[in-house]
Amino acid sequence: MHTDFENRLKDLVETYSHQIAEQNALSRRAREKTLTAEDVECYLTNMFYVFANTLPACHYALIISRSRNNEKMAEFCVEKMEDEKGHEVWAQDDLKHLGIANGLPNFNLVSQQSKDLVQYGRDVIDIDENFFSVYTFCFEYLTVVEGPKLLAQLEELGFSRESMSGLGYHVDLDKHHIEDDIKIILDTMRENHPEAMLEVARKTMDHLHKFLEYCVIH
Numbered sequence: 001m002h003t004d005f006e007n008r009l010k011d012l013v014e015t016y017s018h019q020i021a022e023q024n025a026l027s028r029r030a031r032e033k034t035l036t037a038e039d040v041e042c043y044l045t046n047m048f049y050v051f052a053n054t055l056p057a058c059h060y061a062l063i064i065s066r067s068r069n070n071e072k073m074a075e076f077c078v079e080k081m082e083d084e085k086g087h088e089v090w091a092q093d094d095l096k097h098l099g100i101a102n103g104l105p106n107f108n109l110v111s112q113q114s115k116d117l118v119q120y121g122r123d124v125i126d127i128d129e130n131f132f133s134v135y136t137f138c139f140e141y142l143t144v145v146e147g148p149k150l151l152a153q154l155e156e157l158g159f160s161r162e163s164m165s166g167l168g169y170h171v172d173l174d175k176h177h178i179e180d181d182i183k184i185i186l187d188t189m190r191e192n193h194p195e196a197m198l199e200v201a202r203k204t205m206d207h208l209h210k211f212l213e214y215c216v217i218h
């Protein structure tokens with residue numbers, strides 16, 4: 001049953017990832033070569049926002065896991081906090097490359113959809129802390145599946161890999177992180193979990209789609 005669930009989850013996220021890459025405004029503009037420097041600043045600022053909120057989300061999941069005596073999940077959260085520490089600095093470095101003074105994000109560019117995506121992470125923890133690993137898996141698997149193509153498109157537009165380090169480093173790291181996610185998902189899965197976990201994955205992918213649609217200038 002476990003491998004069957006792993007395949008179902010991966011298939012679901014892959015299907016959504018291809019659709020997202022096909023349709024979202026960031027990828028579309030990158031593909032059609034209409035992406036502007038303002039769009040890229042907006043994208044990096046929204047990435048900054050999400051990265052900066054990863055550690056607090058992991059910490060929240062840790063507190064909730066401990067309060068519910070969920071040691072396995074608590075252990076996963078501690079490792080995740082270690083893995084995700086300081087990643088927002090990459091987005092700031094990328095903003096500096098773009099010519100933004102001190103890499104200071106302009107928070108007016110943070111979309112409501114980015115805020116909703118972050119909030120949804122809190123919501124799943126409140127419902128069941130074990131769902132948090134499904135939420136993080138969706139981010140990381142989307143990055144693994146579609147990140148390399150986006151990086152190549154951005155490079156073709158003159159945004160070098162060094163100026164896209166937030167995406168580039170995650171493409172490399174997330175290959176390993178998805179293994180940790182899958183392991184804890186299968187380790188903590190209870191009988192009534194599979195359908196609920198797939199529903200969390202669907203909703204997370206919907207949020208990620210909206211995040212990528214509105215992470216450029218509208």
Ligand SMILES: [Fe+2]
Binds near residue numbers: 051054084170
């Ligand atoms: Fe990260």
